[in-house]
Amino acid sequence: MEIRNEMLKTLLCLVIGLHLRVLGLPNGAPSETCFNLMPRHPGSSLQSSYPPYQLLPAAGQGRVRLILGSPEGNGYQGFMVVARDIHTGEYVGEFVNLPPTARIVECTPNVKNGVTHTNTDAKHNLEFDWEVPIDYEGTIIFNSTVAQDYSTYWVGVESPTVIVDKRSIRVSTPPTPMTTFRTTTPPYYSRTVSYAAKDEVDPFYTGCHTTKNCFGAPANCIKTRNCNAVVAVIVQGDEYYFEMQARRDAKYVAVGLSDDKNMGEDSVVECTNDNGEIALHTSWNAGKHNTRYRMSEGAVELESAAIKNDMIYCKFRRDKITNIQGRTYDLVNTPYHLLVAAGSDLRPNGVDFHDLAYLGTSSSKRLSDVGEWAASTDLLIRLHGALMLASWIGTASIGMLLARYYRQTWVSSQLCGKDHWFTWHRLFMVLTWSMTIAAFVIIFVELGTWSSETIHASVGLATTILCFIQPFMAAMRPHPGAPRRALFNWAHWFVGNVAKICALIALFFAVRLNKAKLPDWVDWILTAYVVFHVLTHLVLTFLGCVSDRQASQRVNSFPMKDMHSRGSMVHPDARRDAPHSCARKFIFGVYFVVVVLFAAVLIVITVLAPIEETWATFTNTISNY
Numbered sequence: 001m002e003i004r005n006e007m008l009k010t011l012l013c014l015v016i017g018l019h020l021r022v023l024g025l026p027n028g029a030p031s032e033t034c035f036n037l038m039p040r041h042p043g044s045s046l047q048s049s050y051p052p053y054q055l056l057p058a059a060g061q062g063r064v065r066l067i068l069g070s071p072e073g074n075g076y077q078g079f080m081v082v083a084r085d086i087h088t089g090e091y092v093g094e095f096v097n098l099p100p101t102a103r104i105v106e107c108t109p110n111v112k113n114g115v116t117h118t119n120t121d122a123k124h125n126l127e128f129d130w131e132v133p134i135d136y137e138g139t140i141i142f143n144s145t146v147a148q149d150y151s152t153y154w155v156g157v158e159s160p161t162v163i164v165d166k167r168s169i170r171v172s173t174p175p176t177p178m179t180t181f182r183t184t185t186p187p188y189y190s191r192t193v194s195y196a197a198k199d200e201v202d203p204f205y206t207g208c209h210t211t212k213n214c215f216g217a218p219a220n221c222i223k224t225r226n227c228n229a230v231v232a233v234i235v236q237g238d239e240y241y242f243e244m245q246a247r248r249d250a251k252y253v254a255v256g257l258s259d260d261k262n263m264g265e266d267s268v269v270e271c272t273n274d275n276g277e278i279a280l281h282t283s284w285n286a287g288k289h290n291t292r293y294r295m296s297e298g299a300v301e302l303e304s305a306a307i308k309n310d311m312i313y314c315k316f317r318r319d320k321i322t323n324i325q326g327r328t329y330d331l332v333n334t335p336y337h338l339l340v341a342a343g344s345d346l347r348p349n350g351v352d353f354h355d356l357a358y359l360g361t362s363s364s365k366r367l368s369d370v371g372e373w374a375a376s377t378d379l380l381i382r383l384h385g386a387l388m389l390a391s392w393i394g395t396a397s398i399g400m401l402l403a404r405y406y407r408q409t410w411v412s413s414q415l416c417g418k419d420h421w422f423t424w425h426r427l428f429m430v431l432t433w434s435m436t437i438a439a440f441v442i443i444f445v446e447l448g449t450w451s452s453e454t455i456h457a458s459v460g461l462a463t464t465i466l467c468f469i470q471p472f473m474a475a476m477r478p479h480p481g482a483p484r485r486a487l488f489n490w491a492h493w494f495v496g497n498v499a500k501i502c503a504l505i506a507l508f509f510a511v512r513l514n515k516a517k518l519p520d521w522v523d524w525i526l527t528a529y530v531v532f533h534v535l536t537h538l539v540l541t542f543l544g545c546v547s548d549r550q551a552s553q554r555v556n557s558f559p560m561k562d563m564h565s566r567g568s569m570v571h572p573d574a575r576r577d578a579p580h581s582c583a584r585k586f587i588f589g590v591y592f593v594v595v596v597l598f599a600a601v602l603i604v605i606t607v608l609a610p611i612e613e614t615w616a617t618f619t620n621t622i623s624n625y
Contacts, residue, residue, distance in 0.1 A: 029080040029116045029145075034091070034107035037080055037145040037155050051154035053146040055081065056236055057130075057162055059169040059304035059315065063096075064130045064162060066142060075122035078147035082107060082114045083130055085138050086161065092140050097129040120150075132164055139163050139203075161203055168306045170313060204230065204245050204313075209372045215338045217359035218517055218610060219375035229342035229357035231255040235368045240320060240331050241303065244271050245313045246342035252351045253312055256285060256339035257329060261360035261376035262447070263288055266339060267324050269300055270351055271314030278305040280316055283350070284325055292350055295322055335364040338373065353454070358515065380446040381515055385606040387439035388510075391432045392463075392503035393529060394599035398592060399428030400496060405540040408578035409585065433471055440464045456509035459502050466499035504530065517609040522602070529598045536591050540584065547579045 029039065052074050056067045068079060082105075083092050094112040095104060101123055105114030115128060130142070140162050147153035163170040205225045208214035212234045216227030229250070232243040246253035251273050256266040266285040271278065280302040284293040299322045303315040322329045329336075338361045341354035362376040403425040410420040418426075440460075473492055478485045508526055511518045605611045 029078075029105060029114075031105055031107055031114070033080060033145075034082055034105065034114050037082070037143060039078070039145060039147060039153055039155075051146065051157045052148075053154065053157050055142050055144050055157055055159040057142060057159050057171050058236075058241075059162070059171050060129075062132050062169075064132070064169060064171070065127060066130060066159070067125055067127050068144065068146070069125035073124070074148065075124050076146050076148050077120040077122060077150070078117045078153070079123075079126075079144055080105065080114065080116040081142055081144040083140050083142050086141050087138065092136065092138070093130050093133055095128055095130055099126055099128065102126060102128060132169060137165050160207075163203070163306075165306055165308065169304050170306050170315065171304070204232065204243065208232065209370070211370060213338075213367060213370055213373055215340055215359075215361055215373040215375075217340055217342075217357035217375070219359065219378075222372075227357075229253050229340050229359075231338060231340045233338075233367045235370075238320065240318050240367060241315060242269065242318060243313070243315045244269075244340075245311060246356065247310050248342075248356050249310045249344065250312050250342040250356050251344055251346050253314070253342045254283075254340070254351065254354075256341070258285075258337040258339050258360065259364070261337050261339075261362060263339065263358075263360075267322070267327075267329055268339075269316065269318070271305065271312060271316075272346060272351065273307060273312050274346060276307065278302075278307065278312070278314065280305075280314060282324075290351060293324065295324065331367050333366070335366050337361045337364045355512070378515065378517075380442050382607050382609070384439045384443040384446070385510065385516065386603045387435040387442070388460075388503070388507070389599055389602045389606060391435040391439070392500065392507065393602060394595060395428040395435070396432040396500060396503070397533060397595050399425045399432060400500065401536070401540075401588070401591060402428070404537075405544065405584065406588065409581050411577055429470070433467055436464055436467045454509065454513065456506050456513060459509065460506040463499050463502040463506055466495050466502065470495055470499070516606070518605065519611060522605060525598070525602060525605075529595075532594060532598075536587065540587060543580050543583060543587075550579045 033039070052072055053068065053070050053076065056069075058065045058067075066081065068076075068081065070076070081095075083095075084090065085092050091107050091111065091113040095115040096112070098104065098115060101118055101121065102115050103118050104112045105116050106112065107114045117123070142159035142162070144157045144159075145153060145155045146157050160171055202225055205214065205222060208222050212232050214222050214230060214232045216222050216230030218228065221227035221230070227245075228248060229246040230244070231253075234241040234243065242255060244253045244255055252270050254268050254270040256263070256268040258264075258266040263285050264287050268283045268285055268290065270281045270283060272281060280300065282293055282295045282300055283290050299319045301317045303317055304313075305315070306313045318331065320331050339359070341358045342356040343352050343354045344356055345352040360376045362374045365371075365373070402421045406421040407419070414420070415423040470492070473488070473495065477488045477492070504526070508523065510516050511520065511522045511526070
């Protein structure tokens, strides 16, 4: 009797077990589970641990290819996937091209808007397609439930958001990092959630430094999510994907793989906007020149692209190993510097100068090593700018003013055996010469080569050459009264003034260089300096004319007096200050102070550039303190 009872208990357990297995729906989930994705597994519980599975989308032409799998290689017996608009909560699109182990679920009648399993066999990396509805615009997310077995499953394994602009598709980020507990389906489609904040954030930056490498210009723009140009590298298994984005109506955005932080000997991929037509090109940097270069077929393939407002976006896949110009680029094993650039114009069969953004990483690393990628330092560029400003706004202005208007001032005494004007003029011009040459050497070291691609570089080179020859001309000047003294005076005056004009032109064009990171309003400071400088010269010229008329003899207060070989300047009785010397001394004092202030302000702006970000950081620190 007892044996019979035991057999009945065993049979009852088997029946209950089989019934539970049937309730587990081995042929897939019904349409009733579309809303909350909760499996009907009696006796089991929802996992709160980190899900070991990922749902990876890849954009194609009018469709998205989905891969459901595990980075650790874990298999799964069951799953269900749906696609919803994150704002309206509506089901979007249809699933096609299913493998034999998957079938359609009609979450709404006669619409293939869900997909689930057909059996409980172990599955790995299933792939299926999702088609975009015609004329659909919006942002969707793929939500899924993945069952490792009957009693072990995770709800809310979501994909990155997918932005659809009609038939143009853009996958915003790789999968959400698995660092939070999932206790229910994430409410991306909940109608009670406000998405205003989400709309204000560019999804390009989600996952930067955690699930993908990101690098943008200007430096540190990833943190503020406002890069003028930015590139992201996403490694999915053996596939290497690059995303590029640029603002300010850029005509192109490009990424280069380099052995160093500077342009030259680099493999470049460019995304261009030619009258609304987006195209992907490959090129080669030879020195400072970029030339289109065709890679082997299929080495680089455009995955998706979009133009919206002032933004251009591209995503492309690149082969792990490519051969370019006799060099092998191995993305898996070789560390590289990244160069990111963007420009506002295109050339025939190429891109124009990167006037919107250009920056290189400070160090090289393998593209699969995810983490923060710091920008190369621009210390030498800042130092170059500071020295040039100190030279041509500061010391050159003061030294040239003394030589032109103060030869007959402070003449009652001498300094180091020379007239005061000459001693100070020589000191200030030696400082100008030294700082200019130092600045030229510094920028040459930074660039590593000659550069004449911009007006700033060309005019700056002319300034340096003219400044360099000035002291050698001065060393060969004839004695006062010599027949050729007038020729020397004119040549010395001409070269000095041309150098000054070239320096000012170079400074104005420096403001427009993206490497300088100077705000546009610096032009107004430079303009104010030029106006003040010119007005001071006009006032001193007028005083010189008045002094000539009042003096009993002609003195060299007017700037061109000593251009002739003979003049009152060398007369032995001309050892007294010219008339109105007090006014000239007062003007010099004002000019000296104002010029020093101009130079100091411009140097501070240059050294702390971008000054707006530095000021914002400072004010935030003060307010927090």
